[in-house]
Amino acid sequence: xxxxxxxxxxxxxxxxxxxxxxxxxxxxxxxxxxxxxxxxxxxxxxxxxxxxxxxxxxxxxxxxxxxxxxxxxxxxxxxxxxxxxxxxxxxxxxxxxxxxxxxxxxxxxxxxxxxxxxxxxxxxxxxxxxxxxxxxxxxxxxxxxxxxxxxxxxxxxxxxxxxxxxxxxxxxxxxxxxxxxxxxxxxxxxxxxxxxxxxxxxxxxxxxxxxxxxxxxxxxxxxxxxxxxxxxxxxxxxxxxxxxxxxxxxxxxxxxxxxxxxxxxxxxxxxxxxxxxxxxxxxxxxxxxxxxxxxxxxxxxxxxxxxxxxxxxxxxxxxxxxxxxxxxxxxxxxxxxxxxxxxxxxxxxxxxxxxxxxxxxxxxxxxxxxxxxxxxxxxxxxxxxxxxxxxxxxxxxxxxxxxxxxxxxxxxxxxxxxxxxxxxxxxxxxxxxxxxxxxxxxxxxxxxxxxxxxxxxxxx
Numbered sequence: 001x002x003x004x005x006x007x008x009x010x011x012x013x014x015x016x017x018x019x020x021x022x023x024x025x026x027x028x029x030x031x032x033x034x035x036x037x038x039x040x041x042x043x044x045x046x047x048x049x050x051x052x053x054x055x056x057x058x059x060x061x062x063x064x065x066x067x068x069x070x071x072x073x074x075x076x077x078x079x080x081x082x083x084x085x086x087x088x089x090x091x092x093x094x095x096x097x098x099x100x101x102x103x104x105x106x107x108x109x110x111x112x113x114x115x116x117x118x119x120x121x122x123x124x125x126x127x128x129x130x131x132x133x134x135x136x137x138x139x140x141x142x143x144x145x146x147x148x149x150x151x152x153x154x155x156x157x158x159x160x161x162x163x164x165x166x167x168x169x170x171x172x173x174x175x176x177x178x179x180x181x182x183x184x185x186x187x188x189x190x191x192x193x194x195x196x197x198x199x200x201x202x203x204x205x206x207x208x209x210x211x212x213x214x215x216x217x218x219x220x221x222x223x224x225x226x227x228x229x230x231x232x233x234x235x236x237x238x239x240x241x242x243x244x245x246x247x248x249x250x251x252x253x254x255x256x257x258x259x260x261x262x263x264x265x266x267x268x269x270x271x272x273x274x275x276x277x278x279x280x281x282x283x284x285x286x287x288x289x290x291x292x293x294x295x296x297x298x299x300x301x302x303x304x305x306x307x308x309x310x311x312x313x314x315x316x317x318x319x320x321x322x323x324x325x326x327x328x329x330x331x332x333x334x335x336x337x338x339x340x341x342x343x344x345x346x347x348x349x350x351x352x353x354x355x356x357x358x359x360x361x362x363x364x365x366x367x368x369x370x371x372x373x374x375x376x377x378x379x380x381x382x383x384x385x386x387x388x389x390x391x392x393x394x395x396x397x398x399x400x401x402x403x404x405x406x407x408x409x410x411x412x413x414x415x416x417x418x419x420x421x422x423x424x425x426x427x428x429x430x431x432x433x434x435x436x437x438x439x440x441x442x443x444x445x446x447x448x449x450x451x452x453x454x455x456x457x458x459x460x
Contacts, residue, residue: 057292073293076093076333104271104339110303121297122161125256126161132305138217148163160175200236207222225260351379351429354436357436362440372389401450402419
């Protein structure tokens with residue numbers, strides 16, 4: 001692509017530092033500039049129309065033209081455009097949103113803390129793990145365990161919880177006290193002859209071994225996405241969470257469920273925790289909470305954790321944590337309207353109706369010569385691209401095969417994201433069966449193009 005002088009692309013390359021982008025390559029290629037959205041589609045500055053196959057970043061659940069959310073923001077801007085929640089201040093939409101979230105919670109929860117991103121919600125959860133154990137007289141119980149290939153955010157703390165190498169490399173992460181245990185992906189890490197349930201048992205045993213090696217009195221919490229989305233749509237094997245939670249209960253370790261991507265219908269349940277029988281002490285959420293129309297996140301805590309905060313406030317005189325925009329009136333108003341739309345239109349029921357087709361089309365592509373594994377749940381799925389289907393040998397990352405597949409998908413009118421060897425799809429929840437078929441038809445063409453390119457370049 002040639003960047004024209006003084007174009008939007010040239011100005012972007014000159015002034016914007018992009019997240020999760022090759023900064024060197026971007027200076028040559030520039031951005032894809034998006035100008036408009038209509039339903040599940042986005043339109044670039046040249047008028048080209050694309051299916052947004054990743055729902056933005058796993059977040060645009062109601063698409064890109066939901067007028068009710070625009071109107072909710074406008075009404076709130078006119079009435080109360082900003083106020084904070086420090087020092088006991090509040091406003092109606094924050095109160096009502098907290099009430100609704102507690103009502104929807106998959107397990108009993110007590111209070112809601114508002115923030116602005118999933119990273120901030122998970123960062124807050126880690127701080128509360130430390131705060132809680134200080135409050136209950138267990139100051140040594142501060143280490144936390146996440147999993148390799150997990151994704152929990154990009155702040156210093158949440159990026160440490162994340163288990164992806166590029167989030168740590170040259171950032172001097174993870175910080176001390178953040179540990180990682182096995183990734184529960186049976187396809188990649190299951191042993192020859194091992195059943196999925198045996199693999200789950202081995203993962204739980206490995207977790208227990210780590211806890212015993214570190215000392216149970218030093219382990220405060222375990223962080224887990226119900227389904228590991230950004231790490232490659234990793235669906236845990238049957239009985240995995242039953243076995244993991246038994247270990248956590250044995251050693252009195254808190255469970256924090258990261259519902260930033262799984263929450264609000266993505267897996268065909270309101271929360272992903274319901275899909276896997278998780279019983280968390282805290283639940284972080286963001287993204288689909290406002291259908292991405294406003295930046296907002298939340299952390300729900302149970303009464304056990306809340307009681308410790310109350311006790312510490314009596315001792316210290318305050319709960320010394322918060323963000324200027326925690327519970328921002330416009331963001332909470334939009335999130336509240338989003339929840340109303342989910343309920344009125346039975347978005348969870350819609351996902352349950354269309355997900356079987358999505359998963360059938362996804363799994364049919366497992367037969368493609370490029371695809372080693374197709375996996376997913378609800379309206380999220382990944383195709384893991386491999387050099388050898390029999391041995392599961394991956395491509396050399398330097399070849400950029402999944403990246404090429406993503407570029408070919410864009411050429412065929414589907415925007416998605418290549419993450420490692422994975423071609424992932426996570427469309428808006430409002431997608432229809434006809435649109436699902438169209439998205440997969442275009443994706444199949446992209447895979448065919450990539451296969452032809454890979455063979456021509458002797459990558460097999």
